[in-house]
Amino acid sequence: xxxxxxxxxxxxxxxxxxxxxxxxxxxxxxxxxxxxxxxxxxxxxxxxxxxxxxxxxxxxxxxxxxxxxxxxxxxxxxxxxxxxxxxxxxxxxxxxxxxxxxxxxxxxxxxxxxxxxxxxxxxxxxxxxxxxxxxxxxxxxxxxxxxxxxxxxxxxxxxxxxxxxxxxxxxxxxxxxxxxxx
Numbered sequence: 001x002x003x004x005x006x007x008x009x010x011x012x013x014x015x016x017x018x019x020x021x022x023x024x025x026x027x028x029x030x031x032x033x034x035x036x037x038x039x040x041x042x043x044x045x046x047x048x049x050x051x052x053x054x055x056x057x058x059x060x061x062x063x064x065x066x067x068x069x070x071x072x073x074x075x076x077x078x079x080x081x082x083x084x085x086x087x088x089x090x091x092x093x094x095x096x097x098x099x100x101x102x103x104x105x106x107x108x109x110x111x112x113x114x115x116x117x118x119x120x121x122x123x124x125x126x127x128x129x130x131x132x133x134x135x136x137x138x139x140x141x142x143x144x145x146x147x148x149x150x151x152x153x154x155x156x157x158x159x160x161x162x163x164x165x166x167x168x169x170x171x172x173x174x175x176x177x178x179x180x181x182x
Contacts, residue, residue, distance in 0.1 A: 009101035071121035086117035
C-alpha cells in the first residue's frame with residue numbers, strides 16, 4: 001500500500017535496494033496502474049469530455065473524479081468500511097515515515113487533517129481537493145471549476161468509471177499474483 005501511495009513521488013529504478021521488496025512492488029504497481037489507466041478507452045472518453053476546458057489537467061481531474069466514485073461506492077470494493085480503512089491507511093503511512101519522499105511527508109498531515117480518503121466520497125470534498133490543486137499549479141488550470149463539470153456530466157463519468165474499474169481490478173489482481181509471490 002505504501003509503495004502504491006508514494007508512486008507519483010518516486011523517480012528512477014533500483015527500487016528494491018531503495019525501498020525493499022514489498023514497497024518496491026507497490027511502486028511498480030502504481031506505475032502499471034498509471035499506464036493501464038492512460039490507455040483505457042473509458043478513461044480516454046472521460047478525459048476527452050474535459051480536454052477543451054482543462055487541457056493536460058484533464059488527466060488529474062478525471063483521476064479525482066474516479067477517486068470520488070471509488071470512495072462513494074467503497075463498500076462494493078473492500079470489506080472494511082472506508083470510515084475504518086482511512087485512519088488505518090494513514091497510520092500505515094506514518095509507521096513508514098522514514099521512507100516517505102519529502103512531497104508525501106509535506107502532504108500527509110493535510111490529507112489526514114482533511115480526511116481526504118473519506119471526504120472524496122462527497123462532492124464538497126472533491127471541490128476542496130480540486131480547488132487546492134488549482135492553487136498549487138504553475139499555470140492556470142481552472143481546476144477550481146471542475147466540480148461543476150462532474151455535476152453536469154455525473155451519469156457519464158459514473159458509467160465510464162463503472163466500465164473501467166472492474167478491468168483495473170482484474171489487471172491488478174493478475175499482476176499481483178504474477179509479481180508478488182513471496
